[in-house]
Amino acid sequence: MGALDGLKVIDLTRVLAGPYCTMILGDLGADVIKIEAPGGSDETRGWGPPFAGDQSAYYLTANRNKRAMTLNLKEAEARDILRTMVKSADVLIQNFRTGTMEKWGLGYDDLHALNPRLIYCSISGFGQSGPYKDLPGYDYVVQAMGGMMSITGSEESGPMKVGVAIADIATGLYCTIAILAALQERHRSGRGQQIDIALLDSQISLLANVASNYLVSGQIPKRYGNQHPNIVPYQTFRASDGEMVVAVGNDRQFQKLCEIIDKPELAGDPAFRSNSERLANRDRLIEMLQAEFLRKSCKEWQELCTSAGIPAGPIYNLQQLFDDPHVAARDMKIEMSHPTAGQIRLVGSPLKLSRSRVEIKRHPPLAGEHTREILREYGFADEQIDDWLARNIL
Structure with a gap:
């Protein structure tokens, strides 16, 4: 049994930060329901090559251990379905542009009224407050504005981004931490709360000692390439x-x-x-x-x-990395079957719990793969589901 077995998570996120968070929750045993627009609206499904069969490697990165359904939230009936699901959910996480969920009547205050125990996590580029709150936020832009590029690379190379979407990944990790903290607090209070996680805030926090050096000295840090600013050699x-x-x-x-x-x-x-x-x-x-x-x-x-x-x-290059026997011993490369991609290889989980072991039970789902299964669990009849499918509600 996973550490988060029995936890119900509604995942309204796409791309990387939110899906990375919900994958971790799913790895830990939570029942994660990934909701997309009809046909699939997570842009990473088309971000390739490479593809494994018809599945992009990028999408496979952060979507295992989830079930998937579709809802056309632009339609009132679909929003009513979501409200029904929210009544028994523990966590909802969303990364729509700031104000979108409120426009649909699905903001924190709206859903908290339906379920006072709900933990509602919002991800955005710049947060739910401040002068930049309405700006779209992408990892690359946030690495630039968040100081990371100014300290990455060498003086000769000029500013460089990190080789992975580090602001997105950090945001996903901070979302996970905040959600687990809110769940722990709920044990005491019996109430949920709103979580506001911004890519820019997360990126700034990763500056760590470099930011501290600046705040203490007032000296703008240089780019040291592969050297360390404070330690030699x-x-x-x-x-x-x-x-x-x-x-x-x-x-x-x-x-x-x-x-x-x-x-x-x-x-x-x-x-x-x-x-x-x-x-x-x-x-x-x-x-x-x-x-x-x-x-x-x-x-x-x-x-x-x-x-x-x-x-x-x-x-190491990545071939050398994944050929290393220590990496194999730590289960950091795994294989699983997928209904359309065949056997796929994924990065394993770094979370090693002695009793509540992480299990990779579900392949990254096809868009809407479990729509009927999930809606049946909420008491909806097949006839109703067929009608919604026919009218593009699902």
């Missing part, structure tokens, strides 16, 4: 057969590094004895270290660093 190096990362986090580890490269005298050099001195003399030290790292392979250096207690590892 903590970056990529070229070995004889490829690139790797060496992360020296303290002076003791630096002494060990000097020993394994057969340059113990560097640890006693006044220019390099402490991290602050290494920061001041970064370029000279890195040039010296780089010359030494070219003498051995990534694997040799990883073994030497590991034996000395220094974090280090090769830079």
Whole structure:
């Protein structure tokens, strides 16, 4: 039995942030009902190639462990169906443009009146308040406006985005955290509440120590590429057969590094004895270290660093990553069958619970795949469902 077994979640989201959140809830055992417009309105269904059969890899990313139905929420009858479902739901999560749900009579106040225990989570680019609340929000734009691109890349490359939609993913994670917190609070109060999660807020929070450095010093941070702004040496190096990362986090580890490269005298050099001195003399030290790292392979250096207690590892491409036996041992690559795509491979769940184990029970659903099944559970007759289908209500 999953940790969230018995939890009913209505998922009115699309693309990545919301579906990522609801996938996590589904992985943990919640009954997630993904609702789209007739024909399927999650844009990621068409975001390819690559495709597995007729299913885009992007859509498969974040939609397992859900059931799917369709509702044309532009129609009053469809909105009434949703209201019926909300009466017994625990969580509703939506990412329509700000004000859309209120226009339809499906805002928090409307649905809270039907179900005071409902936890209602809204995702938007810039939040439900503030001067930007009505602007559309996309991950790329938020990475730009949220400071991430200004610190990613090097001075030579100019601003760069992160290689994945990091603002969307962070937003999905924060939504999950907020929903679980609201559920815990509901145990005490018996009441639900509204959750307002913005991509921009989530992105800003990811600036972490870089934001703190700025807020403390007032100095606008530079782009350091694969170097660290506060720690040296903590970056990529070229070995004889490829690139790797060496992360020296303290002076003791630096002494060990000097020993394994057969340059113990560097640890006693006044220019390099402490991290602050290494920061001041970064370029000279890195040039010296780089010359030494070219003498051995990534694997040799990883073994030497590991034996000395220094974090280090090769830079994998995704083939190397998913071929790694440790990744297999951690179940981070899984396979499951899909009705139209055949056998599909997905990223596993990082959540490892000793008793309430994560189970991947449901394939990413086809648009509306479970519409009839779900509506029957709410007491609607097949004749009524057929009528709604014929009139594009579903």
